[in-house]
Amino acid sequence: MGRTSDAKARILRSAQELFYARSTENVGVQEICDHAGVKKGSFYHYFPSKQKLTLEVAEDYRRCSAKALSEEVFCSDIPPLQRIEGLFQYVYLFHKKVKAETGKVQGCLNVNLSTELSTQEASIREKICESFSGGIAPIEAALSEAVEKGDLREMDTQAKAEAIFVYLQGAVMMAKAQNDPEVIFRLAKEVKNFVEA
Amino acid sequence: MGRTSDAKARILRSAQELFYARSTENVGVQEICDHAGVKKGSFYHYFPSKQKLTLEVAEDYRRCSAKALSEEVFCSDIPPLQRIEGLFQYVYLFHKKVKAETGKVQGCLNVNLSTELSTQEASIREKICESFSGGIAPIEAALSEAVEKGDLREMDTQAKAEAIFVYLQGAVMMAKAQNDPEVIFRLAKEVKNFVEA
Numbered sequence: 001m002g003r004t005s006d007a008k009a010r011i012l013r014s015a016q017e018l019f020y021a022r023s024t025e026n027v028g029v030q031e032i033c034d035h036a037g038v039k040k041g042s043f044y045h046y047f048p049s050k051q052k053l054t055l056e057v058a059e060d061y062r063r064c065s066a067k068a069l070s071e072e073v074f075c076s077d078i079p080p081l082q083r084i085e086g087l088f089q090y091v092y093l094f095h096k097k098v099k100a101e102t103g104k105v106q107g108c109l110n111v112n113l114s115t116e117l118s119t120q121e122a123s124i125r126e127k128i129c130e131s132f133s134g135g136i137a138p139i140e141a142a143l144s145e146a147v148e149k150g151d152l153r154e155m156d157t158q159a160k161a162e163a164i165f166v167y168l169q170g171a172v173m174m175a176k177a178q179n180d181p182e183v184i185f186r187l188a189k190e191v192k193n194f195v196e197a
Numbered sequence: 198m199g200r201t202s203d204a205k206a207r208i209l210r211s212a213q214e215l216f217y218a219r220s221t222e223n224v225g226v227q228e229i230c231d232h233a234g235v236k237k238g239s240f241y242h243y244f245p246s247k248q249k250l251t252l253e254v255a256e257d258y259r260r261c262s263a264k265a266l267s268e269e270v271f272c273s274d275i276p277p278l279q280r281i282e283g284l285f286q287y288v289y290l291f292h293k294k295v296k297a298e299t300g301k302v303q304g305c306l307n308v309n310l311s312t313e314l315s316t317q318e319a320s321i322r323e324k325i326c327e328s329f330s331g332g333i334a335p336i337e338a339a340l341s342e343a344v345e346k347g348d349l350r351e352m353d354t355q356a357k358a359e360a361i362f363v364y365l366q367g368a369v370m371m372a373k374a375q376n377d378p379e380v381i382f383r384l385a386k387e388v389k390n391f392v393e394a
Contacts, residue, residue, distance in 0.1 A: 023313050025222035104316045114374040115312040116220050119301045128374055162371075163364070163387040170367025174359075177311045177326055190360040190394075197387075197394035 008046045010036040016057050020109045021102065023116050024054055054113065055127055061109045062131035069138065080142040081151055084164065084195060087139070088188035091168060095181040107176040111169055136165045143195070152196065160195070167194065205243040207233040213254050217306050218299065220313050221251055251310065252324055258306045259328035266335065277339040278348055281361065281392055284336070285385035288365060292378040304373040308366055333362045340392070349393065357392070364391065 014036035018027040029050055033043050047053040073086045099105050106112075110131045118125040140161035146152040167187075175183040211233035215224040226247055230240050244250040270283045296302050303309075307328045315322040337358035343349040364384075372380040 022317055023220065023222055025220055026317070106316055107312060111370060112312055115304060115309055115370060118373050118376065119303055120219055120223070125374060125376060132371065132374060159383065159387065163384055163391075166367035166371050166384055167360070167364045168367070169370055170363035170365070173308060173312060173366055173370065174329065174363050176315050177322060177329060179315065179322065186356065187360055187363055190356065193394035194360075194387075194391055197390035 007036070007038045007042050011038060011043055011046060011053070012056060012060055015053055016061065016109065019054070019057060020106050020112070021104070024050070024113065025116065051121060051123070054117070054121070054124055058110055058113050058124060058127045058131060062127075062134060065110075065131075066134055069135075074138040074142065079151070080145040080149070081192075081195065083142045084139060085188070085191060088168060088171075088184065088191055091172065092181060092184040092188060095172065095175055095184060099179070099181050105176045105179050105181055108169060108172050111173065132165065136161045139164050164191065164195065167191070204233070204235045204239050208235055208240055208243060208250070209253060209257055212250055213258065213306065216251070216254060217303050217309070218301070221247070221310065222313065248318060248320070251314070251318070251321055255307055255310055255321060255324045255328060259324075259331060262307075262328075263331055266332075271335040271339065276348070277342040277346070278389075278392065280339045281336060282385070282388060285365060285368075285381065285388055288369065289378060289381040289385060292369065292372055292381060296376070296378050302373045302376050302378055305366060305369050308370065329362065333358045336361050361388070361392065364388070 011032060015027070015032050018032060018035060029040065029043055032053075033040050043053075047056070069087070069090070073090050074083050078086060095105050110128050113124060114128040118128070136158075140157050143152065143155070143157040143161055147154055147157060167190075171184045171187040174187070175181050208229060212224070212229050215229060215232060226237065226240055229250075230237050244253070266284070266287070270287050271280050275283060292302050307325050310321060311325040315325070333355075337354050340349065340352070340354040340358055344351060344354060364387075368381045368384040371384070372378050
């Protein structure tokens with residue numbers, strides 16, 4: 001049992017790594033199996049299709065990102081506006097690390113999946129919308145707290161949180177295009193002004 | 198001669214349409230030929246590889262977008278800050294039209310190509326960086342003009358232009374994920390504040 005559930009986890013990890021490095025369409029089931037060291041029969045035991053696997057990859061990424069951000073960025077003992085600056089810093093350092101390890105800025109996995117598959121797979125598009133909503137929520141909470149404390153003027157915190165999230169994703173997209181994580185560092189400088197605008 | 202150069206244009210148009218609707222990897226050379234009504238031999242006469250075709254698709258899109266924007270948005274008789282609002286309005290209406298015609302928000306073609314291929318094809322990544330620089334330049338020019346006229350405080354107009362461009366692309370990415378062009382309309386409301394921040 002330990003062995004079989006380990007196979008499932010290995011398939012998921014391999015798919016995540018390979019999809020992230022290239023694209024879903026560029027990576028076949030056989031390559032995922034080879035990378036994970038499992039047989040094709042085992043793959044189809046856990047995942048009836050590559051589409052179902054992709055959904056689990058997106059969900060796993062959403063869950064891990066949310067956990068890491070809630071532990072390292074959106075902590076209640078950090079002043080709310082500092083959390084938002086911390087988010088950009090966290091994302092910058094993440095991509096700097098990926099570049100150091102792989103030679104490439106690879107973007108945000110769920111943005112990559114959404115951009116590649118949104119027009120083709122409604123289930124994946126919907127899963128990623130859920131992931132994005134989960135990314136916006138703690139930004140909104142931080143803004144609301146800042147307004148409540150009087151650190152920020154009254155504003156539509158939901159609209160502003162979506163705008164900040166979208167700006168961050170645009171910055172990551174540009175860093176991938178330039179293969180340069182410093183793009184995120186540079187663009188993060190505008191965030192404080194943007195939040196307060 | 199007219200006939201053969203027409204074949205090249207048809208291949209380019211077909212590839213652009215099919216790549217835009219799905220992804221480059223999801224579309225094969227045979228499908229492009231069928232869609233364009235040309236033989237495979239003719240394809241390879243004009244394009245030694247799919248990668249060369251993709252480069253031309255990206256370049257064609259860059260050229261057409263730049264032309265349309267310079268004629269319809271970045272006009273010297275429009276006050277500079279209005280041009281930037283006009284850019285968001287133009288992009289919103291473009292995606293509203295694409296959705297009405299195809300049922301899908303398909304994103305920005307060059308962002309799609311960059312997100313799918315940046316880690317795999319350096320030549321395409323570089324071509325798209327060029328395209329993005331071309332997208333940032335008229336925003337920077339508008340900001341500089343606004344500063345010169347006293348409509349805007351002194352600022353690093355290059356950094357601000359990049360930030361605005363990245364925000365726009367993030368908004369388009371989110372509109373694709375939600376399959377809803379109204380996302381762009383909604384996020385455009387923050388732009389005036391963002392520019393002046």
